[in-house]
Structures are given as C-alpha cells and as structure tokens.
Amino acid sequence: MTEAILTLNAGSSSLKFALFRVGRPDTLALALRGEIEAIAAHPHFQAWDADGKALVDERWPDAAAGGSQPLFEKVIDWTEAHLGPDRLIAVGHRVVHGGPDHAEPERVTPELLAALDRITPLAPLHQPQNLAPIRAIAAARPDLPQVACFDTAFHHTMPAVASRFALPREYEAMAIRRYGFHGLSYESIASRLPDLAPALARGRVIVAHLGNGASLCALNHGRSIDTTMGFSALDGLVMGTRPGTLDPGVILYLLQERGMTASEVEDLLYRRSGLLGVSGGISSDMRTLLESPDPRAAEAVDLFAYRIAREAGGLTSSLGGLDGLVFTAGIGEHAPPIRAAVCQRLEWLGVVLDPAANERGDALISAPQSRVEVRVIATDEERMIARHTLASVEQT
Ligand SMILES: Nc1ncnc2c1ncn2[C@@H]1O[C@H](COP(=O)(O)OP(=O)(O)O)[C@@H](O)[C@H]1O
Ligand SMILES: CC(=O)OP(=O)(O)O
Numbered sequence: 001m002t003e004a005i006l007t008l009n010a011g012s013s014s015l016k017f018a019l020f021r022v023g024r025p026d027t028l029a030l031a032l033r034g035e036i037e038a039i040a041a042h043p044h045f046q047a048w049d050a051d052g053k054a055l056v057d058e059r060w061p062d063a064a065a066g067g068s069q070p071l072f073e074k075v076i077d078w079t080e081a082h083l084g085p086d087r088l089i090a091v092g093h094r095v096v097h098g099g100p101d102h103a104e105p106e107r108v109t110p111e112l113l114a115a116l117d118r119i120t121p122l123a124p125l126h127q128p129q130n131l132a133p134i135r136a137i138a139a140a141r142p143d144l145p146q147v148a149c150f151d152t153a154f155h156h157t158m159p160a161v162a163s164r165f166a167l168p169r170e171y172e173a174m175a176i177r178r179y180g181f182h183g184l185s186y187e188s189i190a191s192r193l194p195d196l197a198p199a200l201a202r203g204r205v206i207v208a209h210l211g212n213g214a215s216l217c218a219l220n221h222g223r224s225i226d227t228t229m230g231f232s233a234l235d236g237l238v239m240g241t242r243p244g245t246l247d248p249g250v251i252l253y254l255l256q257e258r259g260m261t262a263s264e265v266e267d268l269l270y271r272r273s274g275l276l277g278v279s280g281g282i283s284s285d286m287r288t289l290l291e292s293p294d295p296r297a298a299e300a301v302d303l304f305a306y307r308i309a310r311e312a313g314g315l316t317s318s319l320g321g322l323d324g325l326v327f328t329a330g331i332g333e334h335a336p337p338i339r340a341a342v343c344q345r346l347e348w349l350g351v352v353l354d355p356a357a358n359e360r361g362d363a364l365i366s367a368p369q370s371r372v373e374v375r376v377i378a379t380d381e382e383r384m385i386a387r388h389t390l391a392s393v394e395q396t
C-alpha cells in the first residue's frame with residue numbers, strides 16, 4: 001500500500017486539487033490532479049491522471065445551491081473513490097491569510113482553526129473557502145492530519161520598508177501592514193528557477209502571477225523583497241473582480257457622501273470591480289474578454305496590462321534593476337496577447353519579446369538580444385502544499 005497526500009487549493013474562481021504518492025526517501029509522485037473552475041457561475045469539474053489522461057469532465061449549469069460546500073464534498077468523495085490501493089496520510093490546504101503570527105505551514109488544531117477564522121475579515125473572498133473543507137474533513141475524518149499552508153508566509157522575508165504602511169506606529173502594532181499573497185505560487189517558481197534558469201535564481205526577477213487574483217512579486221536571490229498585494233488581496237493589480245490599488249479617498253467618499261454601507265463597499269471591491277466592472281459586466285474571465293468584440297472588453301484588457309507594467313516599473317526600482325520576468329498562473333501561462341502587451345510596455349527596460357515563441361507558449365519567450373530574460377513557468381502550488389504537508393507530518 002502506498003501512502004498518499006491530498007492537496008486542496010481553493011482560489012477565488014476555482015478549487016484545484018491533487019493527489020501525490022509518497023515515495024522513499026521523500027519523493028512525491030503526482031497520481032492525479034483536477035479542478036472545478038468557475039465555481040461561482042457554471043462549475044466545470046475536470047481531473048486527469050499523471051499522464052494527462054482525462055478521468056472526469058462534468059459541467060453543472062448553475063452554481064451549486066449552498067455555495068462551495070457541496071463542491072468540496074464532491075471533490076473529496078471523488079478522490080477517495082479513486083484512491084485505489086493508496087492510503088491517505090494527510091491533507092494539505094492552501095490558506096490565503098496567515099496574519100502576523102503564521103509564517104510557516106502548521107498542523108491544523110481547533111485552536112489554529114479558531115485563530116484563522118478570526119482573520120476572515122482580512123480575506124473575505126478566500127478564507128471561508130479555505131477553512132470550510134478543513135472543517136468538513138476534520139468532522140468526517142478526525143484522525144487524518146491536516147496541514148495549513150499560508151499564502152502570506154513566503155513574503156515574511158520582505159524588509160520593513162516594503163511591508164510598512166505610513167500610518168502612526170500604533171496601527172503597525174495592530175498588525176496593519178502589507179503581507180502579500182500568492183506565496184505558494186511564488187515559492188513554487190523560486191524552487192524551479194535553479195534548474196530552469198540558474199542565472200535568474202541568483203538574480204533580480206519579477207514574477208507575474210496572473211490568475212483570477214493577480215499580483216507581482218520581486219524576487220532577489222529567490223526571496224521575496226516586495227510584492228503588489230498588501231494587507232488584503234485587494235491591493236495592486238487589476239483582477240477578475242477586484243480593482244487593485246485604489247485611492248482610499250474613493251472609499252471614504254462612497255461611505256460618507258454616497259450613502260453606501262461597509263458591506264456594499266466590500267461587495268463592490270471584491271466582487272463587482274476589476275475586469276468584470278470595467279468591461280461593463282461582460283466577464284471577469286480573460287478568455288471571454290479576449291474574444292469579445294465589445295470595446296469595453298478591450299479597455300478592460302488594456303487597463304489590466306497597463307497596471308502590470310506600471311507596477312513592474314515600481315518593483316524594478318525595489319530590486320535595483322531587472323534580470324528576469326516570469327509569467328505564471330491561468331492568464332500568465334495561457335494568454336499570449338497579455339504577455340505581449342505587458343512586454344511591449346516594458347521595452348524601455350530592455351525587454352524584447354520573441355513573438356513566435358510567445359504565441360507557442362515556449363518556456364523562454366524573450367529574443368536573444370533582450371536585456372531581460374522573459375519566461376513562462378507553470379506554477380505548481382499543489383506540489384508546494386504537498387511538500388510542506390509531508391515535511392510537517394514527518395516532523396510529528
Ligand atoms: N487559454 C486562456 N487564455 C486566456 N486566459 C485564460 C486561459 N486559460 C485560463 N485563463 C484565465 O485564467 C484565469 C484563472 O486563472 P487561475 O490561475 O486558474 O485562477 P484562480 O486560481 O485565481 O482561480 C481566468 O481569467 C481565465 O480566463
Ligand atoms: C490571494 C488571491 O487573490 O488568490 P486567488 O488568485 O486564488 O484569488
């Protein structure tokens with residue numbers, strides 16, 4: 001019988017999962033992976049074995065009644081039914097916010113769950129999605145170890161000058177600071193760089209994690225020194241349904257002058273803005289926008305690329321120059337027009353794209369004369385979670 005680890009990665013638009021077989025010494029072989037995408041609209045459930053052979057492909061016309069809970073249960077039941085001779089030894093979870101106190105992966109206990117629940121207001125779109133399956137599994141399988149892996153953890157290496165807000169000191173004591181997110185994704189990319197691009201592993205690199213949520217991370221020698229997301233997953237780039245950086249004066253104005261309630265503003269910022277809002281409600285999904293003939297879709301796409309380039313300029317300053325740019329996550333890995341638009345805006349930095357390599361989605365998409373090496377690397381948050389989970393269960 002082989003031991004296996006299940007990973008669950010609940011994002012804002014998808015639930016991704018994977019099953020890894022544990023070999024000795026400490027190798028993790030992918031057994032299957034899958035996802036439910038468009039969880040809030042028309043859920044689409046797919047899974048593949050390690051060779052990419054499809055195991056399931058189901059669509060549900062409407063989001064499940066009762067939110068994501070029935071979808072989590074479906075994934076867990078389906079995975080258990082496909083375990084075969086494997087024995088599940090642990091489940092690892094992506095948990096978006098670890099707050100100030102959780103800088104390393106941790107075994108789930110009732111105390112940890114209560115602490116993570118208390119920081120839900122800092123990540124209202126994600127934390128409930130992350131904690132719900134932990135609770136469901138704890139109730140159904142109380143003896144099965146679970147490990148929480150935090151999206152904020154990788155950024156604990158940021159210097160104070162990058163994590164501090166210019167607020168009075170007492171607010172910093174209330175843990176109001178910039179945390180950064182998508183840390184498991186950045187850790188996954190940083191862990192691949194020594195093999196894929198050794199010079200970049202030692203250099204100054206911006207990683208663009210462009211999914212439904214989107215952010216940039218400045219890596220120096222593989223460590224995060226700055227990132228575009230802050231206290232919450234609202235800051236920085238334009239995202240599927242979030243505006244990214246917004247003058248806080250707008251929020252005061254909406255509350256004080258336009259009579260909006262705090263929860264209406266929350267809904268506006270987390271669910272109605274970004275690509276969805278700017279496109280006039282066409283879609284938060286980049287595929288739909290790239291295919292749409294509506295000029296508002298093109299304006300949303302243009303703003304998305306403009307803001308990536310603008311923030312990349314800022315992070316280049318944080319890094320003191322730029323050696324590499326890496327695109328990853330749903331849009332970064334699969335949307336050549338977005339990569340082209342960003343690279344064109346960064347030509348002043350010495351970025352020269354190889355258009356054919358970009359269209360093919362090659363690993364290296366910059367031209368030989370480019371001063372900045374531009375790469376596409378598939379993020380593997382699932383393997384990162386599995387590694388942390390294995391290390392955590394072996395320690396105890
Ligand atoms: N072939 C594609 N072309 C353009 N965009 C794509 C493609 N495939 C996926 N995407 C986009 O990737 C985004 C989802 O990215 P993903 O990293 O899976 O998100 P999350 O993990 O935040 O749920 C969506 O906007 C989707 O439209
Ligand atoms: C932190 C965050 O925005 O995550 P996601 O991209 O999964 O929405």
Ligand SMILES: [Mg+2]
Pocket residue numbers: 011012211212329
């Ligand atoms: Mg994601």
